[in-house]
Amino acid sequence: MKEIKIYERPKAWAKGVHTHYCPGCGHGITHRLICEIIDELGIQNDTIGTAPVGCAALMYDYIDVDFCEAAHGRAPALATGIKRTRPDKIVFTYQGDGDLASIGTAEIIHVANRGEKLTTIFINNAIYGMTGGQMAPTTLIGQKATTCPFGRDPQLAGYPMRMCELLATLETPGFITRVSVARPKYIIEAKKAIKQAFQNQIEGKGYSFVEVLSNCPTNWGMTPVQAFEWTESTMIPHYPLGVFKNFE
Amino acid sequence: MARVLMKGTEAIAEAAIQAGCNYFFGYPITPQNEIPEYMSAKLPKIGGAYVQAESEVAAINMVMGGGSTGTKIMTTSSSPGISLMSEGISYIAGCEIPAVIVNVMRGGPGLGGILPSQADYFQATKGGGNGDYRLLVLAPSTLQEAVEITQMAFDLALKYRNPVMILADGFMGQMMEAVEIREHVSGEIPPRESWALGCMGERGGKRSILKSLYLNPEDLEQHNIKLQKKYREMEKEVRFEAYLCEDAEILLSAFGTTARIARSAINNLRNEGIKVGMLRPITLFPFPSRKLAELASGTKHVLVVEMNMGQMVEDVEAAVCGKAKVSFFGHAGGIAPSVREIEDRIRAIL
Incomplete structure (x- = not known):
């Protein structure tokens, strides 16, 4: 029998809304993947998200599940409180690089080290998006940002932080992987990884962390097409895709 | 138990x-x-x-x-x-x-x-x-x-x-x-x-969003x-204890541990025939301003005692609003006002 696939709006996508994201931004793609996964796993009524501070602060307008707003960097702690009191629910955090790798470094390391049964989606676009393109801990060497107008200098600002590799040094966390949404082939892999990260939680396994290399054409000063190319040519070599830990 | x-x-x-x-x-x-x-x-x-x-x-x-x-x-x-x-x-x-x-x-x-x-x-x-x-x-x-x-x-x-x-x-x-x-x-x-x-199912699929972010200024004002x-x-929910306030000429106001010390001073002074009482706020917010104003209007002086350099005294002054003189006595740094010190303060006011 021939399988018919219909491309339609996921049920978990809030009805009648369009995102505020810029053309070529990776947030919209990642949101959609999360919605598709929520549909496929049948967990819409049982999922609780935490909304970050950053461009995705309004993600609750798009993903139709319970949400609590998190202070900048604090989503892992917030989600810990939610999951500990409602262990029967599927709880996820969604954070950008300024949020997770700068102001929230303590929270992300300790949530991983406690092995909270949570799912984290980490959007790494190597820049602060919402505040207008400042340098992030993940900004690449030589990359220009409004607070490193001459390009990131490692003598002044250190080297870009690889969060997957950092967290993978911990014994506790279960699943750590880096994916990208820069090309359809990567998006397919990204969906598999995010789905596993949710599936792990449903199965009561430990902490799951998915880093998504994303694009910010607006603050990178590129067209969407150039941004997708830059992710592939420049970000991926510094941030290699792959699985760093998988409950081994 | x-x-x-x-x-x-x-x-x-x-x-x-x-x-x-x-x-x-x-x-x-x-x-x-x-x-x-x-x-x-x-x-x-x-x-x-x-x-x-x-x-x-x-x-x-x-x-x-x-x-x-x-x-x-x-x-x-x-x-x-x-x-x-x-x-x-x-x-x-x-x-x-x-x-x-x-x-x-x-x-x-x-x-x-x-x-x-x-x-x-x-x-x-x-x-x-x-x-x-x-x-x-x-x-x-x-x-x-x-x-x-x-x-x-x-x-x-x-x-x-x-x-x-x-x-x-x-x-x-x-x-x-x-x-x-x-x-x-x-x-x-x-x-x-x-x-x-976590109750989306119980609500028939209606979700809950807990947030403080309102980017539209009118919405944020409405939230406020x-x-x-x-x-x-x-x-x-205002709660307080009025201790020996009925005939008090001098009113003490203190909370927490300081109120315990003040109570001992009041008992000693009462034995000497000095009419002193205390309003002890139990809720610091909401503050028992109305009760304090009522009591202050029947007294000459309100002495606020705290283990700080004078904080609740500002709420007392606002509540008393000139109906009586308000003064402050306190210690900081981990030193508690002593019973004797409070008694001496009251005697000095008399």
């Missing part, structure tokens, strides 16, 4: 458990460490959870998460730790999430010292975090009262969906007194299905107006 001799910190911890608090998130700081220690030993045995957070910043956000599911949640800390929690407290208030926070105050500013103090009155009642928010603030003066206030705090937090702060000090935390801790059954509180996270309305409704 019969009356037993307990340390203040442990009495607060046990009272919380008997009120149905099964989850505790905290970070060590002197002088309140017995509370997290007690919780870490007890909560896992009753199906709850104790999580030692990586910082007070994380602890208060865990409290926010736990409270967001409509669960009875508590954290405890001491002054510098509460400063770190202030960001989270502002978010909790803005998102209208119930939580109970105990501050066993020590001397400040900065690292200050570890001895008892009441120097966080402003922080508790005027807000340490950003924005127009209020906490319900309760100040016990005996350990039995601390037990009752702790249990009541969970109901108030859930009733108003607002953070409630119990303002104790190092004396209250470390002293021992006989207390009776009963199992506490909550009165009428809104069912968690009506607002909390709604919060202020709630804070005015809290006025009915």
